[in-house]
Amino acid sequence: MSSPMPQRSDYPHFQPITTRWNDNDTYGHINNVTYYSFFDTAVNTYLIHVGGLDIHEGEVVGFVVSSSCDYFASVAFPDLIEVxxxxxxxxxxxxxxxxxxxxxxxxxxxxxxxxVHVFVDRASNRPVPVPPQLRQALEFLVV
Known part of the structure; x- marks a missing residue:
């Protein structure tokens, strides 16, 4: 990765996550695909609790359309992490x-x-503007 290693001070919000025994792979560290679950958990917890996203019955849902991850150091169960x-x-x-x-x-x-999330109408799967309450919550996180 060509950019500097991210530092804790670069982020305005943190989501604590407890690693699980089954997150480890045969090499003794958290498997690479599990990091995407950590990302999804951190974002959706924020959207639900801070942005008021109703994942069960809301008219708007977020679809992931792009993702990537770079790895710098190992994490393994029973590490406590913060995203x-x-x-x-x-x-x-x-x-x-x-x-x-x-x-x-x-x-x-x-x-x-x-x-990247694209917000869409649940019924039509067509893009819609980010709802005002979600936009306000997301604006707090803009760097």
Missing amino acids: GLRVGKLGNSSVQYELAVFKAGESEACAAGRF
């Missing part, structure tokens, strides 16, 4: 999240990633 969350770009109907996984209390990231 840093910020918004790199907030568009009319989309948002690009920038995330980093930190071991609890450490300042340098073990992994950093990004993904």
Whole structure:
């Protein structure tokens, strides 16, 4: 990765996550695909609790349309981690999240990633503007 390693101070919001025994792979560390679950958990927890997203019956849902992750250091069960969350770009109907996984209390990231949500009407699957309450919550995270 050509950019500097993400630091804890780069993120305005953190979601604590407890690693699980089955997150480890045969090599003794958290499997790479599990990091995407960490990202999804951090973002959706924020959207539900801060942005008021109703994942069960709301008219608007977020679809992931792009994602990536870079890895710097291993994490393994029973590590406690915190996922840093910020918004790199907030568009009319989309948002690009920038995330980093930190071991609890450490300042340098073990992994950093990004993904893009496009908000769509649940019934039609067509893009819609980010709802006002969600937009307000996301604006707090814009860097």
